[in-house]
Amino acid sequence: MPTKRRLEPRDALRLLAPGPVTLLSTMYRDQPNAMAASWVLPLGFEPTLIGVAIHPSRLSHEFAGKTEQFALNIPTADLMTAVHTCGTVSGNDGDKFAAAGLTPAEATEIEAPWIADCVAHIECGVLDRRSWGDHDLFVARVLVVHALDEAFDGFWNVETDAGQLLHHLGADRYAGLGRAYRVNPEDERE
Numbered sequence: 001m002p003t004k005r006r007l008e009p010r011d012a013l014r015l016l017a018p019g020p021v022t023l024l025s026t027m028y029r030d031q032p033n034a035m036a037a038s039w040v041l042p043l044g045f046e047p048t049l050i051g052v053a054i055h056p057s058r059l060s061h062e063f064a065g066k067t068e069q070f071a072l073n074i075p076t077a078d079l080m081t082a083v084h085t086c087g088t089v090s091g092n093d094g095d096k097f098a099a100a101g102l103t104p105a106e107a108t109e110i111e112a113p114w115i116a117d118c119v120a121h122i123e124c125g126v127l128d129r130r131s132w133g134d135h136d137l138f139v140a141r142v143l144v145v146h147a148l149d150e151a152f153d154g155f156w157n158v159e160t161d162a163g164q165l166l167h168h169l170g171a172d173r174y175a176g177l178g179r180a181y182r183v184n185p186e187d188e189r190e
């Protein structure tokens with residue numbers, strides 16, 4: 001697995017800023033699981049908080065609820081088929097890592113594994129869970145963050161292969177961000 005640099009917890013918010021699909025990994029009683037999650041929302045800088053909406057039917061809902069931990073792993077576009085498998089097959093029906101061809105790796109502060117194939121990993125501890133509708137909002141504190149330098153240097157390098165995030169359009173449609181833009185201060189109006 002390529003070395004990933006440890007970052008500040010608040011870098012998690014920049015990692016999530018473009019709204020990429022994530023793979024939420026959990027572990028309960030030695031059973032690892034991974035589900036695709038795109039309903040992910042930054043909630044605060046200090047402490048650094050993230051919300052994830054998870055339907056109660058998901059095995060990941062049970063695992064994250066019981067262990068109060070999960071990791072958000074950020075895949076790049078080359079993992080699209082594996083991501084889709086994680087988003088259409090339940091861990092109730094077998095080992096999802098095997099089904100999707102993904103590799104678990106030890107996390108640093110939680111039992112839930114990293115998904116080594118991803119370029120960034122956000123380890124989280126669950127603080128609260130609220131039901132507003134058919135999904136439950138898990139509010140989690142970011143514990144520790146790692147990312148691959150060539151993919152993320154404080155901002156995603158969306159014009160490089162390493163930084164090709166995957167965005168879900170719905171159903172079996174995905175897209176990538178191909179271009180970055182930057183505001184020129186001279187063009188800004190008072």
Ligand SMILES: Cc1cc2nc3c(=O)[nH]c(=O)nc-3n(C[C@H](O)[C@H](O)[C@H](O)COP(=O)(O)O)c2cc1C
Binds near residue numbers: 037084168
């Ligand atoms: C791209 C994508 C994103 C998804 N995002 C979410 C999400 O944010 N929340 C959710 O509850 N389900 C989401 N799903 C559906 C779950 O990933 C899916 O039901 C999965 O099979 C649950 O796996 P599990 O039962 O092993 O936890 C998504 C599916 C796809 C394909």
